[in-house]
Ligand SMILES: [Zn+2]
């Protein structure tokens with residue numbers, strides 16, 4: 001067996017598991033996965049250290065000593081094609097135990113036992129380098145199964161807290177994943193992309209947000225601000241939402257006709273309307289210096305046709321700044337009746 005981590009093979013194995021067992025969302029149900037594996041003839045059972053101690057009528061310290069791991073260990077019984085994965089439930093949070101379960105399933109699914117079953121269990125008679133490679137393989141497997149960075153980056157996840165919550169892993173493990181979620185490795189291969197496509201529905205539902213203030217519903221991975229009102233309080237989309245008026249734009253985010261003077265001859269080079277001179281490309285609005293150059297440090301993000309504000313930084317967009325879209329508060333009043341919370345006078349004088 002190789003001393004190096006076989007990344008491509010791990011992606012392929014995880015892909016076949018998520019495909020065959022219909023895993024399309026996080027957190028992955030590992031007990032369900034074990035039951036599914038059972039049905040295919042690979043008998044995988046989880047057993048907590050505490051339950052095992054009770055079964056053997058032994059103190060848990062003894063069991064811990066006997067099994068010899070802070071996290072967990074797998075016993076392979078070849079005659080029954082049975083893998084008992086012992087999980088140390090005394091020293092780990094649920095999130096960490098999930099990682100341990102996935103890691104141990106990794107050893108099974110990657111065929112580590114068929115090749116070196118007595119070795120792994122006892123950690124004896126094998127050089128550290130080889131053992132280390134198998135450990136890294138099991139961890140890489142756990143990562144691709146529980147919290148694939150391509151899926152999470154599609155969800156627009158930005159913090160370790162979010163990763164821990166979405167995937168049911170420990171805060172520490174989430175912390176370790178964050179960098180790669182924000183900037184996925186180029187090393188991911190076609191099976192990784194197939195895994196990420198398989199989670200498309202989950203990614204879409206996750207990336208759909210609704211603004212608490214104006215009830216605008218939208219899907220934009222990574223957005224921190226509502227493009228309609230610029231509000232920063234967004235929640236996952238459930239129930240009612242409002243669709244706001246928009247300017248039709250082309251693939252370059254340029255209006256297909258001028259929203260100010262209704263000029264239809266806007267094709268061709270340049271961002272500006274040749275008739276009225278307004279800026280037709282919707283993007284984060286840059287304050288200009290005396291020479292007409294955008295200020296340094298402006299984010300420049302392109303924006304959708306209904307965006308009055310930049311969803312990345314919350315600044316006004318070109319369309320918002322030039323008043324090319326109706327004010328959201330007015331539109332909300334028309335569409336929903338009532339007064340948006342922000343518009344309520346502070347000193348509410350009773351009559
Ligand atoms: Zn291991």
Ligand SMILES: [Zn+2]
Nearest residue numbers: 211214226229
């Ligand atoms: Zn809003």
Ligand SMILES: [Zn+2]
Nearest residue numbers: 258261273276
């Ligand atoms: Zn115009």
Ligand SMILES: [Zn+2]
Nearest residue numbers: 284299310313
């Ligand atoms: Zn911006």
